[in-house]
Amino acid sequence: MATYDSLFSSLGLEQWCSEGKSTGPMSMADLLNKTKGESAEPASIWELPFPSMDALNESCAAFPQSRELTKGLEQGFLAIKDSLSLVLDPLTQPLSWFLDGALYAMLNTPWWIVIPLLLAVVYLVTKSWKLMLFVGGSIVLLAFIDHYDYAMQTLAIIFVCAFLCVLLGVPIGIAMARSNSLQRMIIPVLDMLQTLPPFVYLIPLIFLFSVTESKLYGIAIILYAIVPVIRLTNLGIRLVDKDVIEAADAFGMTPRQKLYKVQIPLALPNIMAGVNQTIMMSLAMVVIASLVSAPGLGVLVLRGIRNLELGVGLVSGLGIVILAVILDRVTKASLARINVSQKQ
């Protein structure tokens, strides 16, 4: 006798209950109960169980258990998996090419070309010798302790993913800024992407793609890191001075002219702040993505955890911090340059 037997009998469903048998897998609690014998009747109102799926199942075998919910979800996903990957596989294939290409280029170009090239880019976007020297010193340090290859792999992945985030995120942000209903639809998705624990969306990706393909971690990183650039593009365009927009209208700008001549240039500081955030979040995710075979410093961190190699974990962790500082300072410095030319 279980607590809610009377419920089903009063509804006249005893027949239906005895016919079916819930097919949920047996849980540990069930097993324990079986060995202990019949579960005891609740002694008082204080022990009344919540009428949850499992509690109702006890009274009526045909009622599904909650484990069947997760199982159903899994089966549903597996059922559509093949057709889904039929569509997604070719669609995301370029991502694999980009990532493999970038990794190959980074690792097969000699260090004495890559390091000066990186420094030249740093100088170009920041126009600061001090920052360039700092970046140079950091990379040389990493290379000296034989972490050069790992660091370059991490950088290559970040470059590709952040670039794609901007490529996809800025147009989405612009579209959001232009339509309130689109904004209402996308914001919950962004909220979800941002709050879902990063490990969670690795799971369906593993089902969909082979772990040997680099797009698996590429997609995980992009999904995680694209949020700030979308948000800040949307915000930046919505914050453009209404008076300037009115002037653009009054002088007869077309919507396209308004976008390219007014809205994007005036929103640029915000968009760049979003790019900075996106790069930082790619770095955070690239470490987690080493769980699904992303190369780079994350692999060493993982090794440190798995084998309890304290030194390996600490040194590679520190390497990630150095990369983070470099990326942050460089993007912030170029952001500051844009801000100066935009002062109202």
Add this chain to the structure above:
Amino acid sequence: MAKNIKISIRNLYKIFGPTPDVALEHVRKGMGKADLLEQQRHVLGLRDINVDMKDGEITVIMGLSGSGKSTLIRHLNRLIDPTAGEIRVDDEDIMNYTGEQLRKLRRERMSMVFQKFALLPHKTVLENAGMAKDIRGYTTADFEADARKWLARVGLEGNEYQYPHQLSGGMQQRVGIARALVSDAPIMLMDEAFSALDPLIRSDMQDLLLELQEELQKTIVFITHDLDEALKLADHLVILKDGEVVQQGDPQEILLNPGDPYIVDFISDINRARVLRVRSVMSQPDDGDTDFAGDIAENDNLESVLLKSEGDMALNFRVVRDGEHIGTLHMKDLARALVPTAASAERNKNAA
């Protein structure tokens, strides 16, 4: 010479709210602004506006904040669409314009100057001045000479390659005016263009505008809340209150014959001698042998005549245009015109 009517507004209504058409019916039946807000939850922007703006004149629309003057000027280039009514520019109803026609109107026939300047912060002064031409598809090389000319004309020679944030407010608004001039549009809309400037610079800018207008003869629609500014600039003055036209006409006429207690209130503080002009108070030329103390021009203000007469109320002046005697100014009439309106209204009441 009667000037052509450039812009004509007929029976214009604007009501803000979710269902303006329903509210419009109530307004047409005579519901006031306060009642409309209370009972219908709609804001009455403009009620039954009829204004004709003549070619080559400065039409000043004056009112306090909330009177609907900024709403009105935005109807002229349809930045705001009316709830009902007709707006005719060059005798075409612009309410029937397609998007493309409207854009052409805004690009080629109207320019606008804004209270907060609304310059592009990431463009140089030169590029800002040429914005209208840039929108039409010209390159910087095409409009550079033009832009430089007008920038020099408004006193910004040498600032061409600076950015707006490097200029003072007055200079930024000069860029705003140059931008409107470079567009070559015959109509210039000025929305409280000088209100954000300090008084001294504002006066400079008013002089600059009058000087330019002398030369260019554009149709200017000027919005202001400052009566002195309105009287200084206006050929035609429209006074708005709570979205309705209280009185419109020649500013001198309004000053001498205010048609509403609201306007009497408004004009009670101004220096009448400085604003009123000889032509408004002079009488027909007498054929008799009056002694003239001197010659004055019809557009001299009364203050200058007072100065000339040194306060002697017995004198008469001859009003001359191009050497021709067109009228006579008796100092007695001048003194009468300077009596404040509030007092004259009081006097009329006593007499009645």
